[in-house]
Amino acid sequence: MLSSVAAGLALLALLNWRLPCLVVTGADGRPLLRFPLWPEKQFTLTYVHSVQKTPCYENIELGPDGDLVLTSTEYESLGVGLPFSAGEGKLVNRDGHFILTGLNRHFAEIDLRAVPVARQALIVRGHRFDLNNTFAPGTLIRLKVRPVTLFQIFREKLCKGED
Numbered sequence: 368m369l370s371s372v373a374a375g376l377a378l379l380a381l382l383n384w385r386l387p388c389l390v391v392t393g394a395d396g397r398p399l400l401r402f403p404l405w406p407e408k409q410f411t412l413t414y415v416h417s418v419q420k421t422p423c424y425e426n427i428e429l430g431p432d433g434d435l436v437l438t439s440t441e442y443e444s445l446g447v448g449l450p451f452s453a454g455e456g457k458l459v460n461r462d463g464h465f466i467l468t469g470l471n472r473h474f475a476e477i478d479l480r481a482v483p484v485a486r487q488a489l490i491v492r493g494h495r496f497d498l499n500n501t502f503a504p505g506t507l508i509r510l511k512v513r514p515v516t517l518f519q520i521f522r523e524k525l526c527k528g529e530d
Contacts, residue, residue: 382521385514387429389491391498394507401515401523402491404429409438411490412477412510419444424490430473433512437472441465476511 389410391400402410409428416423424441439456442465456469479487481502489496489510502508 382518383516385516386520387433387512388515388520389489390511390513390515391489391501392509392511393502396509398513399501400489400496401520402489402496403515403520404512407492410492412479412487413490413495414482414485414487416442417485427477429512433514435474435477435510435512437470437474439466439468439470441467476509479508479510481506481508 387404387408389400389402389404390398391402392398404410409426412425412427414423415421419442421443425437426439426441427435427437430436443463445465456467458465458467460466481487481499481504483499483504487498487508489498498508
């Protein structure tokens with residue numbers, strides 16, 4: 368009896384454990400995508416640059432205060448709108464890829480608009496999630512970190528019928 372009560376309390380505590388999650392919302396603020404940022408605390412926002420037409424990668428991680436921290440940027444060409452000198456951080460050319468490291472830019476949230484030609488996507492734990500599959504062109508997309516309980520995650524998956 369006592370062991371089943373202890374197991375029940377442990378399960379309840381586990382289900383109410385708060386995980387930091389990258390929450391992706393639309394203009395109405397309703398979460399459309401959630402990605403736990405645990406144990407890995409980083410992700411990449413990728414897009415095709417509007418002028419250079421080459422891929423860019425913004426490497427972002429969970430900050431100590433629950434904010435988003437841009438740590439590095441990678442791109443394939445120099446040009447308009449792309450850093451060419453390291454005013455902040457260190458710029459290196461690695462096999463034809465320009466990488467600006469040592470950045471420490473903090474954001475409470477990151478806003479962007481869905482632009483199909485930019486092919487915006489999130490790369491989380493090696494998996495690519497194309498934002499244009501979720502958001503209509505021109506839609507506001509907001510990235511932010513929010514604590515989410517395991518119970519909330521399970522409930523959403525069950526309600527959506529996901530595996």
